[in-house]
Amino acid sequence: MHERTRAEWRATRQRAAVLRALHACDTFVSAQALHAALTADGVTVGLTTVYRTLRLLEASGHVDVVRDSDGERLYRPRPDDGHRHYVVCRECGLSLAVDSEEVERWVARIARDIGFHAVDHTVELTGVCARCRPASGGRRDQWSSQ
């Protein structure tokens, strides 16, 4: 009943490339953008492989994932000291990590109080950065709820 040496993940040229490209980015990137960047660099990697690798990284906690308004998954390497939360500019995509200790404590307390197991949390802030001026118009309302 020997448990053989763990079947580790193989180190392939493609995975290394995806990892490298991911770290070369300074913002959140989509799988497709990453694939495009790799292709532009002359690196041959299948889009499917990019997706698979990112999914692996996500599952193992090596990347932080965010979903844009269209539902597209955006990835960013997770700092070694744990996950972060970010505020992302809706116009240009600029992302800044924010200090979230307070939220982390709040999450922990809620999780403890409500009797749920394995509570996970998603905290995302979006806005318009200083560079991207707003130019919003007013909007009327109609539905007097219920």
Place this chain on the structure above:
Amino acid sequence: MHERTRAEWRATRQRAAVLRALHACDTFVSAQALHAALTADGVTVGLTTVYRTLRLLEASGHVDVVRDSDGERLYRPRPDDGHRHYVVCRECGLSLAVDSEEVERWVARIARDIGFHAVDHTVELTGVCARCRPASGGRRDQWSSQ
């Protein structure tokens, strides 16, 4: 140069039905589930119309939206006194509103500090409720980041 009386949204049978069905739910529901419920009730509404109406309600702030792990949008009428945050069971979908004053304050402070305009936030908690027991296994790691 008269500005005519505002072109308001029309009151249609379909929109009323969607609104009614939405309020009849006590949890988050997807557009498709709502459509199915309406159909089951003998109400004739096109799925497209359900999507369009929900999008309208979302834009006007009358519903809270959440996205499940598959990226599906789930809707819930927003209480009159403002939005809420919820903890949702990953197994059965049970959702509980949580007290989020602390987070709201945190968000407000961050928004003030970072210099972004129109900061919006998404805070979602997921877990496994008391009824749905976990049965998790361990998982090995590999990627020594970088």
Place this chain on the structure above:
DNA sequence: CAGCATAAGACAACGGTTTTCATTTGCGGT
């Protein structure tokens, strides 16, 4: 170097959502 399980890649399929476009309908004006 052999053997084999894992990974890559091309392509099809999937699923939720949106678009298209022909038809219907609310609603304001007369």
Place this chain on the structure above:
DNA sequence: ACCGCAAATGAAAACCGTTGTCTTATGCTG
């Protein structure tokens, strides 16, 4: 009441990010 028309509906197709399929390639271990 009746027009007239912009707005809304609905069936079907398009869309698009993502995942599955299946064949071929390739790490890795012995």
